[in-house]
Amino acid sequence: MHLHHRVISSAAGQVRACDLLSRAPVRTYNFQSRKRFAIMASLVAPFLEETVPSPSFVAPVAVTSVDESQYKAQLQKKILKLKELFHEFNPPDIEVFESPPSHYRMRAEFTIDQRNGELQYIMFDNSPLPSPPPSSSSPTLMSSSGPRGADEDADGGAAAASTSAAATTAAATRGVGVGVAGRPKGPRRVVVEHFSVASRQLNELMEVVRRECGHSPELRNRLFQANFHTTLSGDAMVTLLYHRKLGPEWAAAAEHLRDALAATPAAAAAGRRPHVIGRSRKQKLELDAGFVLERLRVGGREYIQQQVEGAFSQPNAAVCQHMLGWALDVTRTRPGAQRRRGGGEGDGDVDRNGNGSMSLGDPTGAAAAAALELGGNAGEAETPEDDMLELYCGNGNFTVPLARNFRRVVATEVSKSSVEAARFNLEANGVANVFLARMASEEFAETMRARGSRRRLEGLGPWEELRLRTIFVDPPRAGLDDFTVGLLKEFDHIVYISCNPETLHANLRAIAGTHGIARFAAFDQFPYTHHLECGVYLVRR
Numbered sequence: 001m002h003l004h005h006r007v008i009s010s011a012a013g014q015v016r017a018c019d020l021l022s023r024a025p026v027r028t029y030n031f032q033s034r035k036r037f038a039i040m041a042s043l044v045a046p047f048l049e050e051t052v053p054s055p056s057f058v059a060p061v062a063v064t065s066v067d068e069s070q071y072k073a074q075l076q077k078k079i080l081k082l083k084e085l086f087h088e089f090n091p092p093d094i095e096v097f098e099s100p101p102s103h104y105r106m107r108a109e110f111t112i113d114q115r116n117g118e119l120q121y122i123m124f125d126n127s128p129l130p131s132p133p134p135s136s137s138s139p140t141l142m143s144s145s146g147p148r149g150a151d152e153d154a155d156g157g158a159a160a161a162s163t164s165a166a167a168t169t170a171a172a173t174r175g176v177g178v179g180v181a182g183r184p185k186g187p188r189r190v191v192v193e194h195f196s197v198a199s200r201q202l203n204e205l206m207e208v209v210r211r212e213c214g215h216s217p218e219l220r221n222r223l224f225q226a227n228f229h230t231t232l233s234g235d236a237m238v239t240l241l242y243h244r245k246l247g248p249e250w251a252a253a254a255e256h257l258r259d260a261l262a263a264t265p266a267a268a269a270a271g272r273r274p275h276v277i278g279r280s281r282k283q284k285l286e287l288d289a290g291f292v293l294e295r296l297r298v299g300g301r302e303y304i305q306q307q308v309e310g311a312f313s314q315p316n317a318a319v320c321q322h323m324l325g326w327a328l329d330v331t332r333t334r335p336g337a338q339r340r341r342g343g344g345e346g347d348g349d350v351d352r353n354g355n356g357s358m359s360l361g362d363p364t365g366a367a368a369a370a371a372l373e374l375g376g377n378a379g380e381a382e383t384p385e386d387d388m389l390e391l392y393c394g395n396g397n398f399t400v401p402l403a404r405n406f407r408r409v410v411a412t413e414v415s416k417s418s419v420e421a422a423r424f425n426l427e428a429n430g431v432a433n434v435f436l437a438r439m440a441s442e443e444f445a446e447t448m449r450a451r452g453s454r455r456r457l458e459g460l461g462p463w464e465e466l467r468l469r470t471i472f473v474d475p476p477r478a479g480l481d482d483f484t485v486g487l488l489k490e491f492d493h494i495v496y497i498s499c500n501p502e503t504l505h506a507n508l509r510a511i512a513g514t515h516g517i518a519r520f521a522a523f524d525q526f527p528y529t530h531h532l533e534c535g536v537y538l539v540r541r
């Protein structure tokens, strides 16, 4: 693998790499042998967690300012498209979960440009430029952010955001001017001054970093990237990346920066000092910590979640809470699961006031109402009798809340830092019925199907004693490999969370003969883009 290549995803027998600087996908490495791939997937995991924030943030992101009045109409179009794509499976009405129309992204990464003597935040946009509308004189950018990869949706119309260059961003293209007919050869550079899709706290931190780094030669010297990570809890971290070795002088300057960040309104209100992390080649300096603590409200309970710098975490916290509530509901109300009504603790499953799921017209509203009826106030299963297998568990985002619906959960994840965070999160939330293994899902699937053993599965106990009737998967954009799809068919209940409807569709085709869709949800994690997160609950026919 080339030095400038960084791994962005590993799934389905493939390891994909992107160029570190442009972040554009550059190469796919294919593995014929599952064993070789499993080894490779484990080997690349450190790169995955150390150098790449998450598959969904690798793509250039350029939704830099948005027209909120377009939000609902754009989402409607995405939903229609989704319905068309999945029509052949005869799914029930789609339950739609909206995002807040602005300030929804908790994380962002910017290339730093210092060429003009002042510090500028840059994003890159690879999406094709639309032809300018015949009557329009103002330049527009067609933006497409989120987890875009080689399989990017080709339709440039439906859900793309129209980004006004005259608003809070200035845009510059390589080769061609913005809004000029024709296609640029490389990604467009977009200067970001205010980032309205990112959380308010993130915008506050951006301001301070720009100001403080601008004033401090030590902080500015060979700085090439700044990553911001915020939370609903008010905890935050900023990572500064350099093309030079960092020493004690940098740490002292970063302490000053940290004090300034602590004085921003959101951090001060939460009483938290944002963490500052300095990175350069083979070097990582952490002021205090390399993670944030998020607080998520799901099913009437609050969960603490450690999110580690550089490892995967869901980018849209409000929508993430909807995803967790939905998954909690489908696993609680699955046939055979025992539950009591009126437990009085579920106020978080479906958001009734605002960002929730019932405002997009009757079909989606009816489904959401049904979801409410099923899960809104229901308590958890009284005595869960069966077990769940979860693949791609990340930091335990789903594992922690869902564990209460099962006797036992077996969870696997390949990234070392995510597994460590998951262990922390299980303990911090008092969850004791989860067996967690650091393994590539392909390796686990192979071992399970052979009822084999592995050192990393020590403590799991005999396979015969497990009552694994539900499988939960949340793979990267590449979807599931054939072997894992085969494994899915062994389960009575399947919950499949996907950030790529295309690979989800392909995987569902392979199991449509044995399983039917009982619930289908769309979570708008990536507003103003073509991308939609989906949740599908399937039961054996």
Ligand SMILES: C[S@@+](CC[C@H](N)C(=O)[O-])C[C@H]1O[C@@H](n2cnc3c(N)ncnc32)[C@H](O)[C@@H]1O
Binding pocket: 009, 010, 011, 041, 048, 312, 313, 314, 391, 392, 393, 394, 395, 396, 397, 398, 412, 413, 414, 415, 418, 439, 440, 441, 442, 474, 475, 476, 499
């Ligand atoms: C879309 S994320 C979902 C994580 C988690 N479910 C969540 O909600 O935060 C996909 C996860 O799959 C992991 N992953 C990628 N390739 C993998 C593989 N071959 N085997 C196991 N895990 C893998 C990534 O490290 C990442 O944590």
